Amino acid sequence: MSISRRTLLGAASAAAALPLARARAQGTPTIKIGVLNDMSGPYMNTGGPTSIVCCKQALEDFGVSGKGLNVEVINADHQNKPDLAVSIARQWFDRDGVDMLLDVPTSSVALAVQSVVREKNKVYLNSGAASSDLTGKACSPNFVHWTYDTYMLAKSTGGAMVKAGGDSWYFLTADYAFGKQLQADTTALVQAAGGKVAGSSAYPFPGTTDFSSFLVQAQSSRAKVLGLCNAGADTVNSIKQAREFGINQTMKVAALLMFVTDVHALGLDVAQGLNLTESFYWDLNDRTRAFTDRVKPKTANNWPNMVHAGCYSATLHYLKTVADMGPAQAKKSGVETVARMKRIPVEDDCFGKTTIREDGRNLTPAFLFEVKKPSESKGPWDYFKQVAMTPGDQAYRPLSEGHCEFIGKA
Amino acid sequence: MFMILGIPGPLLFGQLLLGLINGAFYAMLSMGLAIIFGMLNIINFAHGALFMMGAFASWMLLQYAGIGYFPSLIIAPLIIGVFGVLLERTIISRLYHLDHLYGLLLTFGLALVIQGLFRNYYGSSGLPYRIPDVLQGATDVGFMFLPNYRAWVVLAAMVVCVATWAIIEKTPLGATLRAATENAPLVQAFGVNVPRVITLTYGGGVALAAFAGVLAAPIYSVNPNMGDNFINTVFAVVVIGGMGSIMGSIVTGFALGVIEGLTKVFYPQASATVVFVVMVIVLLTLPHGLFGRRA
Numbered sequence: 001m002s003i004s005r006r007t008l009l010g011a012a013s014a015a016a017a018l019p020l021a022r023a024r025a026q027g028t029p030t031i032k033i034g035v036l037n038d039m040s041g042p043y044m045n046t047g048g049p050t051s052i053v054c055c056k057q058a059l060e061d062f063g064v065s066g067k068g069l070n071v072e073v074i075n076a077d078h079q080n081k082p083d084l085a086v087s088i089a090r091q092w093f094d095r096d097g098v099d100m101l102l103d104v105p106t107s108s109v110a111l112a113v114q115s116v117v118r119e120k121n122k123v124y125l126n127s128g129a130a131s132s133d134l135t136g137k138a139c140s141p142n143f144v145h146w147t148y149d150t151y152m153l154a155k156s157t158g159g160a161m162v163k164a165g166g167d168s169w170y171f172l173t174a175d176y177a178f179g180k181q182l183q184a185d186t187t188a189l190v191q192a193a194g195g196k197v198a199g200s201s202a203y204p205f206p207g208t209t210d211f212s213s214f215l216v217q218a219q220s221s222r223a224k225v226l227g228l229c230n231a232g233a234d235t236v237n238s239i240k241q242a243r244e245f246g247i248n249q250t251m252k253v254a255a256l257l258m259f260v261t262d263v264h265a266l267g268l269d270v271a272q273g274l275n276l277t278e279s280f281y282w283d284l285n286d287r288t289r290a291f292t293d294r295v296k297p298k299t300a301n302n303w304p305n306m307v308h309a310g311c312y313s314a315t316l317h318y319l320k321t322v323a324d325m326g327p328a329q330a331k332k333s334g335v336e337t338v339a340r341m342k343r344i345p346v347e348d349d350c351f352g353k354t355t356i357r358e359d360g361r362n363l364t365p366a367f368l369f370e371v372k373k374p375s376e377s378k379g380p381w382d383y384f385k386q387v388a389m390t391p392g393d394q395a396y397r398p399l400s401e402g403h404c405e406f407i408g409k410a
Numbered sequence: 411m412f413m414i415l416g417i418p419g420p421l422l423f424g425q426l427l428l429g430l431i432n433g434a435f436y437a438m439l440s441m442g443l444a445i446i447f448g449m450l451n452i453i454n455f456a457h458g459a460l461f462m463m464g465a466f467a468s469w470m471l472l473q474y475a476g477i478g479y480f481p482s483l484i485i486a487p488l489i490i491g492v493f494g495v496l497l498e499r500t501i502i503s504r505l506y507h508l509d510h511l512y513g514l515l516l517t518f519g520l521a522l523v524i525q526g527l528f529r530n531y532y533g534s535s536g537l538p539y540r541i542p543d544v545l546q547g548a549t550d551v552g553f554m555f556l557p558n559y560r561a562w563v564v565l566a567a568m569v570v571c572v573a574t575w576a577i578i579e580k581t582p583l584g585a586t587l588r589a590a591t592e593n594a595p596l597v598q599a600f601g602v603n604v605p606r607v608i609t610l611t612y613g614g615g616v617a618l619a620a621f622a623g624v625l626a627a628p629i630y631s632v633n634p635n636m637g638d639n640f641i642n643t644v645f646a647v648v649v650i651g652g653m654g655s656i657m658g659s660i661v662t663g664f665a666l667g668v669i670e671g672l673t674k675v676f677y678p679q680a681s682a683t684v685v686f687v688v689m690v691i692v693l694l695t696l697p698h699g700l701f702g703r704r705a
Contacts, residue, residue, distance in 0.1 A: 213678075214678065
C-alpha cells in the first residue's frame with residue numbers, strides 16, 4: 001500500500017492535536033486577557049510592547065499554573081483609531097472569547113470601547129488612557145481606571161505650579177478628547193485657586209510637529225505658565241521647541257502628562273527642571289526596584305513607566321480575583337468580577353496598597369517629580385527626584401463630583 | 411502696539427517668519443520629490459522615510475562615531491544617498507516601464523518597511539539630539555525672539571534650493587538631465603549613459619531628503635514616524651506647484667509654510683487642513699499646478 005504525502009501530513013497533524021484536545025477537556029476554562037494598545041504610533045513606548053511584558057510578568061509572579069489557572073494573553077494594535085479598536089474588541093469578545101481588556105491608551109479610543117465592554121458584560125481595566133470622564137460621565141460597572149487620570153494630573157502638577165506663584169496660564173492643547181479634558185480639569189483647578197487663563201491654542205491631533213507658532217502666541221500672552229495638554233511625541237516636540245524659543249526663561253512649562261519614557265526621549269539636558277506627575281517610578285523604593293529588575297531583561301531599552309506598572313498591577317489583581325471566585329464564575333459576568341475586585345484589597349510591588357472606589361477609580365498615590373540635572377543623574381534612567389506626594393484618597397476627583405450614573409442604583 | 415486684522419503686528423510678523431521656516435522644510439522635501447518625479451516619473455512615497463533616515467543617520471553618527479552636527483550635514487546625506495542609489499538599482503528601476511501607480515505602491519511599501527524596521531529597534535518615543543553650541547540661543551529681531559538655529563535652517567535651505575535649481579537649469583550637467591527626461595533614446599545615442607544619470611538623480615533627490623532630516627533632528631523629535639507628518643503636506647506642495655517643476659516646488663513650499671503659519675494664528679484647528687484646501691482650489695482652477703507645464 002502506498003501512503004501519499006498528504007495522508008501522512010494529515011495523520012501527523014491529527015496526532016499532534018490529540019494532547020491539546022485532552023488538556024482542554026481536563027482543565028479549567030481558559031481566561032483570556034486582551035492587551036489593546038498602540039503598538040506602532042506615538043504612544044508605542046508609553047504603552048505598547050512593554051505593557052504586554054508587564055502583563056505577562058503578573059502571570060509569572062502570580063504563578064498561574066501552580067494555582068490551576070489557564071491564562072492566555074493576546075494583543076492587538078488599535079493605531080489610536082476608535083473605530084478600529086471597537087471592531088477589534090467586538091471580535092475578541094464574540095469570536096475569541098476574551099474576558100478582560102487591558103491598557104487601551106488614547107482617551108478617544110478608551111471611551112469608544114467602554115460601551116462595547118458593558119454590552120458584552122466583560123472586564124475592562126484601563127491603564128493607558130487619561131480622561132477623567134471614564135469614571136465620570138462615561139463610567140461603567142465593568143470598568144476600573146487603574147493608574148492615573150486628567151484630574152489627578154491637573155491637581156498634582158497644576159496645583160504645585162499655582163502654589164509656586166503660577167497664577168496665569170496659557171494652554172497648548174491636542175484637539176481631541178484627552179487634551180480637552182486635561183485643559184478643562186486644569187482650568188477648573190487654576191480658577192478655583194484664584195488664577196486665570198490668558199489663552200489657549202488647540203492644534204490638530206495627530207499630525208502637528210511644529211509648535212513654534214503657538215509658542216510665540218503663548219509668549220506674547222504674558223502668562224506665567226505654559227500648560228501642555230498633550231502627550232508622547234507631541235510633548236517631546238513642544239518642550240524641545242519651547243526651550244529653543246527661550247520660553248523656559250520667561251514662563252514655567254507644565255508638562256501635564258509626561259512619562260519617564262518621554263524624559264528619556266528628550267534627554268536630561270532639555271528636560272531638566274520640569275515638574276511632572278506619575279503614580280509610579282522605578283526608583284521609588286525597594287519593591288518598585290525589585291519589580292523593575294524582574295521586567296528589565298525583557299524590555300531593556302524601555303523601562304516601565306506608570307502605565308506599564310498599571311498593566312502589571314491590574315493583571316495581578318484580576319488574577320487574584322479570578323482565583324478567588326473561580327474562573328468559570330469570573331467568565332460569566334464582568335460586572336460581578338469587577339464588583340469582587342473592588343472588595344478585595346489591592347496590593348503589589350508597584351503601587352503598594354490601594355483601593356478601588358465604587359465608580360471604578362483605583363486610588364493610586366500621585367507623586368510630583370522634578371527632572372534631575374544631567375550632573376545629578378547617577379545611572380541609566382536615573383531621572384526623577386520626588387518633590388511631593390498626594391495620597392490616593394486625596395489625589396482624585398471626589399466621588400460626588402464625578403456624577404457617575406450607576407452608583408447607588410445597583 | 412499697532413494691530414493688523416485684530417492681531418498685534420509683531421505677533422503677525424513673527425508668524426510670517428515662522429511660516430517661512432517651516433516652508434523651508436517643505437521646499438527642500440518637495441524639491442527632491444519634484445526632481446525624482448520629473449526625471450524618473452516615480453512618485454516617491456518613500457521620501458518621508460528617507461528624510462527620517464537622514465535624521466537617524468546624524469543621530470547614529472554622533473552616538474556611535476562621535477561625529478558632530480556640521481560634518482554630519484555632509485556625511486549623512488551621502489550615506490542615505492548611496493542607500494537611495496542601491497534602492498533604485500535593485501528595486502525601483504524594475505518598474506520604469508509600468509504605470510506611475512506601481513512606483514507609488516512600491517515606494518509606499520518600502521516606506522512602511524523602513525519605518526517598521528526603525529520602530530522595531532528604536533521605538534517611537536524619539537531620540538535626543540542637541541542643537542550645536544554655536545547655534546544655541548536666540549536673537550531679538552525687534553518683533554520676536556528668533557532662535558539662531560531656525561535662522562540657520564532658513565539660510566541653509568535657501569542656499570541648497572537655489573544651488574539645486576541652478577545646477578539643473580543652468581549647467582551642462584543639468585541640460586543632460588533634462589534632455590534625458592525628454593527623450594532618453596536620443597540622449598543615449600549621443601553617448602550618455604542614461605540609466606546611470608537616472609540612478610544618480612534618484613540618489614541626489616534622496617540626499618536632499620536626508621539633508622532636510624539632519625536639519626530637522628535638533629528641533630523635532632527624532633522618531634521613525636517623523637516623516638509621516640511631513641509627507642502628506644509635501645505631496646500637496648508638489649501638486650500645487652506643478653508636478654515635476656523645481657522652481658514651482660520651492661516657491662510653493664515657502665508660500666504654503668506662510669499660509670499654514672497664518673492659519674495657526676486665526677484658526678489653529680484648521681492648520682493641518684488649509685494646505686489641502688489650497689490644493690483643491692488650485693487643482694480646480696489650474697489643473698497643472700501653479701508652475702506646471704501643460705501636457
